[in-house]
Amino acid sequence: xxxxxxxxxxxxxxxxxxxxxxxxxxxxxxxxxxxxxxxxxxxxxxxxxxxxxxxxxxxxxxxxxxxxxxxxxxxxxxxxxxxxxxxxxxxxxxxxxxxxxxxxxxxxxxxxxxxxxxxxxxxxxx
Numbered sequence: 001x002x003x004x005x006x007x008x009x010x011x012x013x014x015x016x017x018x019x020x021x022x023x024x025x026x027x028x029x030x031x032x033x034x035x036x037x038x039x040x041x042x043x044x045x046x047x048x049x050x051x052x053x054x055x056x057x058x059x060x061x062x063x064x065x066x067x068x069x070x071x072x073x074x075x076x077x078x079x080x081x082x083x084x085x086x087x088x089x090x091x092x093x094x095x096x097x098x099x100x101x102x103x104x105x106x107x108x109x110x111x112x113x114x115x116x117x118x119x120x121x122x123x124x125x126x
Contacts, residue, residue, distance in 0.1 A: 002026035002098045002115040009094060009120030016086050016124070022079040022096035022117060030074040033099035035113055036081045038092035038122075047108035048094070049081060059107060064090075086124045093119040 008020040020036070036048040049070040050059045058070055069082040079096055099107070100114030 002029055002032065004096050004098065004115055004117035006094065006096055006117040006120040009122045011123045011125065012086055014086060014088055014124055014126050017082070017084045018086065018122060020081040020083065020094055020096075020120060020122070022081075024077045024079065024096075024098070026115075029077050029098070033101075033107070034070075034072060034079045035097045035099060035107070036070060036079075036094060037097060037110060037113075038090075038094045039119075040092040043092075045095070045110050047110075050099070050107050051079065061108070083122070086122075088124045088126045091122060091124050093121050095119045 003025045005023045012018055031053050033052050035050040037045050038048050039045040047061050048064055049068055051070045051072050055072055067085045072079045096117050097113035098115040100112055102112050105112040
């Protein structure tokens with residue numbers, strides 16, 4: 001089992017940066033791929049980024065590619081999302097999640113992820 005706690009959200013002006021952190025506990029963290037998702041009011045939860053257990057492979061949604069960077073530190077049980085050049089449309093609650101390794105489900109689907117944090121609010125003002 002993995003427990004996840006996000007932090008680092010807040011209010012920022014367009015063009016600014018934020019770094020989200022996700023603290024994980026549990027024996028299986030270092031062997032689990034991890035993802036970041038976001039959900040804006042009235043919208044479905046959407047994929048943002050994913051990182052493999054050994055940090056070799058990363059994936060990004062087209063909407064954040066080139067602006068966001070996902071990373072992890074297995075020694076510290078941490079996952080990060082560096083967000084640069086933020087836009088008002090990035091406003092959402094951001095969640096980190098642990099990949100449940102359901103290989104028949106796309107890595108970009110929330111259904112693939114077994115454990116979720118409580119989320120952290122990111123608001124980008126124009």
